[in-house]
Amino acid sequence: MNAITVRNLRKYYGATKAVDGVSFDVPQGEVVALLGPNGAGKTTTVEIIEGLREKDDGEIFYFEKKADHIDKTVKSQIGVQLQKTAFFEYLTVYETIELFAGLYNVKVQKSDIERLMNLVALQEKAKSRVRTLSGGQLQRLALAVSLVNDPKILFLDEPTTGLDPQARRHVWEIIEQLKQEGKTILLTTHYMEEAEKLADRVLIMDHGKIIASGTVQELIRSIDMESYIEFTTDKAQILQKEIPSLRVTDHEKLVLPVIDVEESIHMLLNKAKELAISIDNIVIRRPNLEDVFLNLTGRSLRD
Ligand SMILES: Nc1ncnc2c1ncn2[C@@H]1O[C@H](COP(=O)(O)OP(=O)(O)OP(=O)(O)O)[C@@H](O)[C@H]1O
Ligand SMILES: [Mg+2]
Structure with missing residues (x-):
């Protein structure tokens, strides 16, 4: 069963072909990485699938059901970590998760918020204001926030960009744990190490097109050089x-x-x-x- 199917997705900004006929599947329970350089069209692609941007053309299916609009039913099944998340600097970590749960219209108990803080290892920061968090802690908070509605599918747009190697590995561990829990994850990255470490399947994107796809092994074997x-x-x-x-x-x-x-x-x-x-x-x-x-x-x- 495919959690996400995309067919011939297209989005032009004037002369810029941000997404230029993109098709792929994300099988349920897998981690799929959209790997490409700056401006490849990764964010545009995922944000169209999330319903945050209008597409010019193409089809999107969630669990093999066509989604002409990303409606409430779809939204209740997806979690989104944007490339840049804006938080209220003077709220605490706890309050931020609570606020986002409210925005998603999900009822959360104290224990739910604690579980999320534990998952991203921010339990000791529960009462710290967002403005005092490090870059890695902010990324982990963004991850926690994307999980407030217990989504089946998770979209992570460059979850570790700008992090030092240790903070990056920490986020990788959390993503691996989410995969273990059975979540389907579509992540974007321009770090090949990230795709190699996490992804069951990699889509290489450049200039709005998917130029290669497969498992890491398949992609590497496609080069003749030993x-x-x-x-x-x-x-x-x-x-x-x-x-x-x-x-x-x-x-x-x-x-x-x-x-x-x-x-x-x-x-x-x-x-x-x-x-x-x-x-x-x-x-x-x-x-x-x-x-x-x-x-x-x-x-x-x-x-
Ligand atoms: N709202 C917009 N208006 C005009 N052009 C846009 C808009 N959003 C994206 N673009 C252009 O579309 C192309 C793809 O951008 P996109 O943000 O999808 O790339 P990306 O792969 O996510 O890059 P990055 O790795 O830098 O985040 C770029 O050339 C960008 O300038
Ligand atoms: Mg981007």
């Missing part, structure tokens, strides 16, 4: 002339996509010796979603 040799050198240009498949990453590292690692390492070291170039920090790694994106678009996920 591995990547990464290294640094101060003579990148000379080496690039000699080895045309050599790429420069945004971190000034050089990357060589290879099939036979051993043979390629020899070739590389010999070339370096021959040209009297020193190379450093050699790392051999398997392909990841970043490589998939690069292969498809010629660009990096992060600009």
Whole structure:
């Protein structure tokens, strides 16, 4: 059973094709990640599905029932964490959850609010004002708020953007727990690590289109290259002339996509010796979603 089905979704803003014919399914109980760079159309896509924006064209189905309008029945089944959530700075964490429950028209007991605060590990902040929360705590509050109506489907728009690695891992753990509880989750991200860690299925989006989709393994296997040799050198240009498949990453590292690692390492070291170039920090790694994106678009996920 698909929790969400989208067919030929389209939304143009003047000349900008924000969403340009997007189709996909989100199977019930799965975590699906919409992965793409800034401006790819992720937020527009999810906000249309949530009923927060009008579509120009296309069809949306919730639990295989066509939803021409996102009505009360649908709304009672979905939870939404927006890319930016505005809270009242002078309310406490407890009061904020209570307020949002009121907005959703759901009756909550003290114990419900406590359960939510526990889930996102904010129980000790119950009486703290929102303005005193850290970025990670705010993101977790936004997560708690999206859960006040105990939704079957959860939309998370960049749930960890701007968080440090530890805060990010904490949010990941909460998302994994929500998945364990059987929730269906559609999340957007431009972190490939996030998609790799959480998603059963990844939709890679760019310029309003889904350019690839599948499990992380399927997407990675779609690249022929076996591995990547990464290294640094101060003579990148000379080496690039000699080895045309050599790429420069945004971190000034050089990357060589290879099939036979051993043979390629020899070739590389010999070339370096021959040209009297020193190379450093050699790392051999398997392909990841970043490589998939690069292969498809010629660009990096992060600009
Ligand atoms: N309300 C709007 N009016 C005009 N253009 C818009 C509007 N909303 C989005 N766009 C444009 O549509 C495109 C897609 O934007 P969207 O916010 O969906 O991207 P995104 O993938 O969520 O990006 P990000 O990772 O930065 O959040 C962008 O070019 C954006 O400028
Ligand atoms: Mg966005």
